[in-house]
Amino acid sequence: MKSTGVIVEYNPFHNGHLYHMEEARKQTNADVIIAVMSGTFLQRGEPALVSKWQRTKMALAGGADLVIELPYAYSTQKAETFAFGAISILHSLFTKNVCFGSESGQIEDFTKLLGFINTNHTNYNFYIQKFVKEGNSYPKACALAYKALQPSATLIDLSKPNNILGFHYIQAIHRLGSDITPVTILRKQAQYHDQSIEKHSIASATSIRNELLKQNFTLSSISHVVPETTYHLLQDYYKKYDIFHNWEQYFPLLKYRLLTLPNEQLEAIYEGEEGLHHRLKKHCQAAQNFSEFMTLVKTKRYTWNRIQRYCLHILTNTTKKEIEEATKGELPYIRILGMSGQGRQYLKRTKKRISVPMITRPTEIDHPLLTIDKRATACYALAYPPEKQADALLEDYATPPIQTKEESHPF
Template sequence: MKSTGLIVEYNPFHNGHLHHVEQARQLTNADVIIAVMSGNFLQRGEPAIVSKWTRAKMALSAGVDLVVELPYAFAVQHAKKFAFGSINILKALDCDNFCFGSESGDIDEFYQALNFIKVNQVTYEENVKKLMKTGISFPSALTNSFTMINHQGEFVDLTKPNNILGFHYIEANHELITPMKAYTIKRKNANYHDKEFSSSTIASATSIRKATFEGNQSLQKIEQYIPDSTLKAMEEYLSEYGSFHHWEQYWPFLQYRLLNISSEDLEEIYDIEEGLEHRLQKMAKESQSFQEFMNKIKTKRYTWTRLQRICVHILTNTKKNEMKKLHDKIQYIRLLGMTHKGREYLNHKKKDLPFPIISKLSSYPNEFVQLDVRAANIYAQGLKEPYRSSLFKMEYAQPPYYFN
């Protein structure tokens, strides 16, 4: 069976994602589509609007055959580590190809950029170091360094968010002993960060979430931008759990953590450096909301996204020494759901997989899953009771969804 992998978050699954799934299957002639999907907290340091279980259900309903979880140690990370974890899981599942959306739409541009950087590696890295000393963030230093050596602008534009992720996918894949074949599909109509609707059928996940919360969690404004299966899943989630998830729900817990932890212990949290712990604690006392807090701690060196990720790490008490053990290699594959075709694929491949497949967490007592468990517990804290306890239980009790 020919398989194609997708790297996704589905926050939530919308018409643009549906186009990606359909085009990836057609472009690669795949029998099976496999999605490696971030868990309850996402790459940009945000809580997903609905749980990973509901998002897996959305994907299976819309044509994905197998959904596995990208562990927290790779999901809530900058692009390079996010890509490393995702690509290595797809490779472990023996995917023949992978396919990603990009602003470019031309796979050759990514390979040309990768080769160009390797040829100019010394200059590229020297530029990064110089730029970092000016106080800008590491991702910005990478982008600006590439722009500095790419004088003619002849390669892929690495100022665009999906192009940046795509480049790191290509880079991670290139480092494999036997790389997968890579494909890219040009994004349609809406840009990744668009906050407003600009098309009648395609919208960014950002604009969909914004409209949902502005409408007091009403789904009326977004119906035309999501498949019917997504609409149904979101309606069911709202009915079952009482609310969608957003950062303000977690602000009281974050503020409490910041005001009740020593600066020495806070400094041990992953990604906190250069005395940032003092600024975080000072602004926690002066802020009444998460939005206000973020506006006060934002600096040139620390991007909004990186700060959000740090806030998630504070909530989950993720420490530097713990992350160091986890993010260098994959330890397991967590199965969230499958179709009949996906089950056939797994049955055919599972005896040769390099890592254990976890279908139920209670049967896998291992130190490497504890961070995912903590993340799931914190995610549930955003809900009121009895919804919170219900979501707590799912992490251990929920078997993978089977979509026939």
Template sequence: MRVLGLIVEYNPFHNGHLYHLEQARSMCNADFVVCVMSGNFIQRGEPAIINKWARAKMALQCGIDLVIELPVPYAMSSAEFFAYGAVKILNDIGVVDYLCFGSENADIDTFSTIADILINEPESYKQALKQELAKGISFPASRELALKSYLSEKGSQISDIEAVISSSNNILGIEYIKALKRLKSKITPLSIKRINNSYNSSEITGSISSATAIRKLIQTGRLADASLLAHATETDKNQLDIVLPANSLNILEEEFNSGRGPIYSNLYEQLVISSIRRMPKEELKLLPYVKEGMENRIKDAAEACGTLETLIESILTKRYTRTRIQRIITSVMTGFTSNDLDTFNKFGGPQYARVLGLNNKGRQLLSMINKSTHLPIITKTANFSKSCNPLLRRMLEIESFATDMYVLGYQNPLYRKAGQEFTQNVVVMK
């Protein structure tokens, strides 16, 4: 029996995801596939285009057997903590044999070499990193330059170092391997080279296009109304038919027609700006990734700006990336602090494996997991709301509050009720 693990967002599930799933399953001859998926907020500090239960349904209909949620403090973290949280869950459920991820280079040996440097932090690398940070540039850019300097100094034979350490999915791949090494995990890492356009590409380029491009098509085309097909141009519909599996398109249509999507950050701009205006600077200082007096810049921007985009633009600097700012701003909605993340990391990371959806094979896999893990497996969140583990309770509390805020973006007010974390059932497919 071979179990394949994937770390995903499926925002939404598209043909590139289907290609990766099929290739990964074939590569390791997997009998079962489990994915750890971000919930209602994703790694770039944005809301998912549709809710996590609908995206879990997409995953199951397209070939995943078991969907486990990545808790929001990790789902909306830097690449390092995003990877650590997801890998920790896959490792701790005790049945996963392989972790397969997409990357621009698909070179496991190179990723492993770089991961070792980041774990061991040789003195010359640390000095190079310190020098780059002193120039006032962002940590990701500084780390990229420091790695390039160190590898060049050591006469590394890695070809095209800059391309390896500057590509989004390569960086995540390195972090996945770093997490596996730190956990001394027995999971074998595998990688599949991405095809067609890049992760950040905003243009539809064929049957396999990025999720970024697909979300842009929906938002800027005529698909952002309540009815997907009634308001779409033939061109837009044809493009979606090309880039999405039929099951994904049907679920998108269902969510949009019900008034539960599409969801974008600008739907929350008044909520976010008003919240920041009310928060004292001392409270802003406690948000994740706020350092070096950044709370002053955030406060001033919120008082001067009337839109989310101008708020972000006003905070941006060479040191603070857009993604970092989006995570900070969205954490105002999700209700977790820097201290929460530090505490979770100190005491073992994710405190549970929460099941979002499963099929019949997923039931078999879940039975095996229950026999092999020490991690609490959650299928009914209400059963754990009064857990004797305070960290588990706090993590669920954050998740619940994040969903309560997320649903305020629904066009249909009937679906905006709070407490859906405790009323929504696991998605079950045959």
């Protein structure tokens, strides 16, 4: 069975994701689509709009055959680490291809850039550090470093988020010595950072979230940009919990952590550096909400996403030492969130070759990677109404993989 991987957040699953899924299957002639999906918190350092279980249902309805959780220690990281964690999972599952959307749309752009950087590694890193010290963000510094070494070259735009991720997917494949073949699809219509929904059928996840997080939102306003299943799953979630998750619900908890933790503990939190916690402590006292707080804290050097990730690690009490322990060595497990009948068949055929333990609940293995996940999931549940929190805290332990057909478990 030929398998193709997609690396996703589905926050939420929309028509652009559906197009990507269909094109990935068609262009690679895949029998099985394996979606490596972030869990409760995401790469930009923010909570997922709805739970990973609801997003797993969206993914399966949209055509995924296996949904695998990308652990917190990878899902909330800069592009390089995020990509390496996801590609490691796909490599361990003997995935034939990985298909990603990009603003470039040409796989040769990525392989050419990787070849150049591998050849000019030392000088490239020198210029990156130089431009970072001058106050540029890391993605901007990477683009400037390439331009400094190749002034006349046409550069793939590494300021675009999907181009950045695509490059790091290919870099991770090279680093792992994997046989995975990368394929890219040009993003259609909406771009990643688009803030508003237009009349056409594809909108960015950012614009959809912005619409749903308005004070007097109506779900009907997004009905033309998401599949019907997504629409009903979002509707069901809001009826049950009366929320879509966002940072504003967690800001009081973050504020408490910032104002009560000693400086040495804040410095030990992952991504805490150069006294950044002093700036956060100062501005959280004046800010009335998370958006205002982030506007006050953001600088030219520290991007919104970079600061937001640090805030998230403070919220979840994730330290530098923990991340180092959790991500060193080989992949310790693969956690299955959902599968179709085709996905079950794929696991039956490949499970004897897969050396990494496959788990379905967090009690099945003891590892620092999973310890962080448990704590992050518990933190995520604190946004629910008080009467719903007890059930939500147990959900991760009690929920088996979501299956689209009634068949026996493959292992």
